Amino acid sequence: MPRIGDLFVNDDQGGTRNTTTQFSDSKSLWRNHVRLRHNEEFAVIKFLQDCDDGDKTLFHSVPSVSSSGKTFTSYEFCSDAAANNVEGRVFEEPCEHCANPDLNDENGRPQLRNRFRYYVMHYGTYHLESNPDIKEQREWTQDWKSVEVGRQVYFRETKLQPQVLELSPGTWTDLSDDFKRRGTILDKVYEYRRSFREGQVRYKLIASDIKVPNFDEQLAVVSADFPPMIDISAQKITEIDFPVLESTAKKKEQEVEDDAFEKMANFEEEF
Ligand SMILES: [Zn+2]
Numbered sequence: 308m309p310r311i312g313d314l315f316v317n318d319d320q321g322g323t324r325n326t327t328t329q330f331s332d333s334k335s336l337w338r339n340h341v342r343l344r345h346n347e348e349f350a351v352i353k354f355l356q357d358c359d360d361g362d363k364t365l366f367h368s369v370p371s372v373s374s375s376g377k378t379f380t381s382y383e384f385c386s387d388a389a390a391n392n393v394e395g396r397v398f399e400e401p402c403e404h405c406a407n408p409d410l411n412d413e414n415g416r417p418q419l420r421n422r423f424r425y426y427v428m429h430y431g432t433y434h435l436e437s438n439p440d441i442k443e444q445r446e447w448t449q450d451w452k453s454v455e456v457g458r459q460v461y462f463r464e465t466k467l468q469p470q471v472l473e474l475s476p477g478t479w480t481d482l483s484d485d486f487k488r489r490g491t492i493l494d495k496v497y498e499y500r501r502s503f504r505e506g507q508v509r510y511k512l513i514a515s516d517i518k519v520p521n522f523d524e525q526l527a528v529v530s531a532d533f534p535p536m537i538d539i540s541a542q543k544i545t546e547i548d549f550p551v552l553e554s555t556a557k558k559k560e561q562e563v564e565d566d567a568f569e570k571m572a573n574f575e576e577e578f
Pocket residue numbers: 367384385386387388402403404405406417
């Protein structure tokens with residue numbers, strides 16, 4: 308897999324071009340993180356690693372501006388933090404953010420925050436609006452299915468794909484409490500929800516009663532090839548290829564359709 312550093316060699320408009328690439332490239336790390344774009348949306352997931360087996364890494368909070376002019380916090384991996392260099396993994400480049408006085412506290416010390424990462428099975432995301440890309444009708448545009456959860460109508464984007472879930476310390480603490488109380492986080496389906504409360508975007512994990520297909524066997528096979536999570540946190544790799552899994556129910560549905568099609572074809576033949 309290519310190193311992120313290689314992408315920037317001889318690339319005059321590196322920044323812009325690479326940002327565009329990560330949106331359109333289905334294998335980019337950015338596209339393979341569970342993301343909620345709007346408040347009150349949620350993703351249905353199941354953890355593939357238990358609470359203590361996730362990646363806990365230190366990042367700099369860097370104030371950034373998006374191409375559309377919105378300000379946001381970019382979390383940049385710290386290659387100097389001793390905690391990030393466990394198991395003999397020493398990153399060659401010194402951390403540029405540690406050297407930036409604007410990011411340090413009044414004593415000149417870098418301010419670092421933990422982010423937590425887990426491999427999860429992402430079944431789908433429940434949106435409040437139908438797919439905004441539908442009018443563009445690109446070949447990959449998915450028509451989100453309208454479903455009711457409780458009394459609310461959602462538009463369900465099917466994923467059925469392993470992905471990376473990144474958690475803030477606050478959201479992780481709730482998860483960790485759940486783990487301490489019950490001894491595992493592997494046994495249930497969670498909703499990862501985005502909301503807006505007291506002037507802030509917040510994320511929380513709650514138990515879900517939404518029924519999901521069982522992919523245990525397939526996941527045991529595919530998860531063996533997942534790279535060490537620190538390589539994703541440190542962006543040492545730039546791409547990841549998570550397979551889309553197919554449920555037995557969906558397969559059956561397809562077979563029935565194929566069957567019907569064949570019968571129809573035969574019927575045409577007889578004519
Ligand atoms: Zn640093």
